[in-house]
Amino acid sequence: MKFILLAVLLALQVENAGAQRVCGTDTYKLDHYKKTLRQSTENFRIPPRDTVPNEIITIPVVVHVVFNTSLQNISTDQVLSQIEVLNQDYRKLNKDNALVPDAFKAFAGDTRIMFCLAQVDPEGRATNGINRRYTSKPYFNADDGMKFKASGGVDAWDPDQYLNIWVCSIFGRVLGYAAPPGGELKKDGVVINYDVFGSRGSLQRDFNKGRTTTHEVAHWLGLQHIWGDDFCGDDGIDDTPRQKSYNFNCPSFPRKTDCSPNDNGDMFMNFMDLTSDACMNMFTHGQKNKMRSYFALGAARNALLRSNRCDASMASAGPLPDDTIPKKQQPDVISVYPNPVVSDITIHSKDSKTLIGKTATIRNNAGVAVLTKTLKGGDEKLNVDMLKPGFYILTIEDNAEKLNFKIIKL
Ligand SMILES: [Zn+2]
Structure with a gap:
């Protein structure tokens, strides 16, 4: 057997x-x-x-x-x-x-x-x-x-x-x-x-x-x-x-x-x-x-x-939305200073590679872009001398994510 x-x-x-x-x-x-x-x-x-x-x-x-x-x-x-x-x-x-x-x-x-x-x-x-x-x-x-x-x-x-x-x-x-x-x-x-x-x-x-x-x-x-x-x-x-x-x-x-x-x-x-x-x-x-x-x-x-x-x-109601893969949490990886700003605003990342290829855009409170820059990594400075005093939104984004910062120009 x-x-x-x-x-x-x-x-x-x-x-x-x-x-x-x-x-x-x-x-x-x-x-x-x-x-x-x-x-x-x-x-x-x-x-x-x-x-x-x-x-x-x-x-x-x-x-x-x-x-x-x-x-x-x-x-x-x-x-x-x-x-x-x-x-x-x-x-x-x-x-x-x-x-x-x-x-x-x-x-x-x-x-x-x-x-x-x-x-x-x-x-x-x-x-x-x-x-x-x-x-x-x-x-x-x-x-x-x-x-x-x-x-x-x-x-x-x-x-x-x-x-x-x-x-x-x-x-x-x-x-x-x-x-x-x-x-x-x-x-x-x-x-x-x-x-x-x-x-x-x-x-x-x-x-x-x-x-x-x-x-x-x-x-x-x-x-x-x-x-x-x-x-x-x-x-x-x-x-x-x-x-x-x-x-x-x-x-x-x-x-x-x-x-x-x-x-x-x-x-x-x-x-x-x-x-x-x-x-x-x-x-x-x-x-x-x-x-x-x-x-x-x-x-x-x-x-x-x-x-x-x-x-x-x-069916008597609309569908439940599908799940997607959650975006990775990125606590304080990117910071922006000084804020309020007078002349130069610095975009800083703990890992400088994080910024490479991202776009920084400053918009006024009408939503109009007043400054755009493609970032190359490392600390990046944006000169905002030409902006009138007031509130602006700085957006740092690429295809995968979008971060908004409210900034005050003095
Ligand atoms: Zn079987």
Whole structure:
């Protein structure tokens, strides 16, 4: 038995030539996931309903961009690209679905599940569905810190109304992880590393088509990994073949092992394997039915059927402003003296480099510039002999910051 395990590990190492997908959902389930009795936040004015067979289910999404650096504060276009990928992958509209091998083509399913960015926030304000919040944490561990304001993250929006997606920097190699259905509401949702989210932007080479989110959202909708997280395991889905273990990179078809039920081998192009983004392209009908079962009456995702959070007409107030990266505090770095001034005013900085390239402008109280100088560093003197006595504003600025000093000319 030991020998077999060693052989398997060696085989895995040999194949591990490129970056390997690391999904944190299994570790998360072991360490942080607790099933709970749901504290219902249901709005009883709208009675619950069951799914209508094959209806298109549209899930309102909020993307919490939890950033410490401008790189982590991903663009709106990058977020939009991820919503596009989700809608293509879940509706079988992804172009690379054409690459599904003929032997598996009949198994590929359109889940008839779609995603929309929220247009109304939990307080009834308008939103574009992207909640940009600054954090002082340079990164988070895969242990839910990003899901709570108290630990530097952002609190979940009501998970009965929204799919919460936290996009942040996750420490280590984990690309993302999901909370499966039935867990604690305030931890419900998925977490995705900022450099594997979406299909446009600055992304990791092997994970640049938004499939990390496709995969994690499917865990959030109750799917297991296709190998059932066990050697020759079963994922509980009838139309996915039994698989020896996970695959990564881009295997070629057919990939047969001694667990393969027939010559078709592994369904390594399934979104629930661990292959590279460019090599996964399908859900099966069985996976579709499993995910949709969570929307049935009494099931964990049922309340989302009644969410109207993508209806902009429901908003009754303007949006909350986005956070930006706070400017560094610069206490007394630049000083101006004497003040009041008779003839020469000195601009002094503790670090003379601070002044290089900045512009000093003196304006009268009508706002008209009466003196402008580009600073070269060191102590700078401005001669103000020609100014009439009175109040002036001296502004020292560059593209990044602007400091104002009120000065009195005698
Ligand atoms: Zn996974």
